[in-house]
Amino acid sequence: MTMTAEITEKSNKIRVGFTLWFTGLSGAGKSTIANILEKKFKEIGLKIEILDGDVVRTHLSKGLGFSKEDRDANIRRIGYVASLLSRNGVIVITAAISPYKEIRDEVRGMHENFIEVYAKCPLEVVEKRDVKGLYKKARSGEIPQFTGISDPYEEPLEPEVIVETNKETPEQSVETILKWLKENNFIEI
Numbered sequence: 001m002t003m004t005a006e007i008t009e010k011s012n013k014i015r016v017g018f019t020l021w022f023t024g025l026s027g028a029g030k031s032t033i034a035n036i037l038e039k040k041f042k043e044i045g046l047k048i049e050i051l052d053g054d055v056v057r058t059h060l061s062k063g064l065g066f067s068k069e070d071r072d073a074n075i076r077r078i079g080y081v082a083s084l085l086s087r088n089g090v091i092v093i094t095a096a097i098s099p100y101k102e103i104r105d106e107v108r109g110m111h112e113n114f115i116e117v118y119a120k121c122p123l124e125v126v127e128k129r130d131v132k133g134l135y136k137k138a139r140s141g142e143i144p145q146f147t148g149i150s151d152p153y154e155e156p157l158e159p160e161v162i163v164e165t166n167k168e169t170p171e172q173s174v175e176t177i178l179k180w181l182k183e184n185n186f187i188e189i
Contacts, residue, residue, distance in 0.1 A: 053096030
């Protein structure tokens with residue numbers, strides 16, 4: 001196969017760049033699902049970037065705290081980078097809590113192709129999954145302004161995709177997302 005044919009074949013599998021914007025509580029499975037999706041997309045040769053909330057805070061948003069203003073600034077930065085990449089034909093997956101509806105809506109407005117994926121999981125379940133001990137620290141007051149405990153999480157009202165991570169495996173969640181993307185003509189795989 002020639003290089004041109006190979007490029008054409010790969011580009012036929014993605015119609016346009018788009019952003020999969022994961023939102024959900026800490027421990028809901030956003031990063032786990034994002035990493036599985038990344039692997040699947042890379043296996044078929046698609047351009048993909050993950051903007052993970054923890055990684056972005058280290059490199060792009062260093063110095064920001066967890067006040068509402070700082071969280072909004074962090075989400076705006078992630079949204080801006082995601083919009084630049086997606087408008088240039090890249091699949092972008094964000095995995096940040098993004099707790100506030102207003103800022104998620106603002107970021108949606110930056111994108112031509114924005115797909116909100118709600119990793120829905122009850123607070124009591126994510127607290128049991130708490131491998132980092134963050135919820136325990138938040139409950140004891142060691143971590144102020146912790147989403148779901150001392151700071152609100154505003155559930156999406158009309159996300160394009162909902163994955164219920166307390167009821168399905170990460171692989172099942174990935175299949176739900178892929179099915180939606182195929183049905184809505186974002187990918188052909």
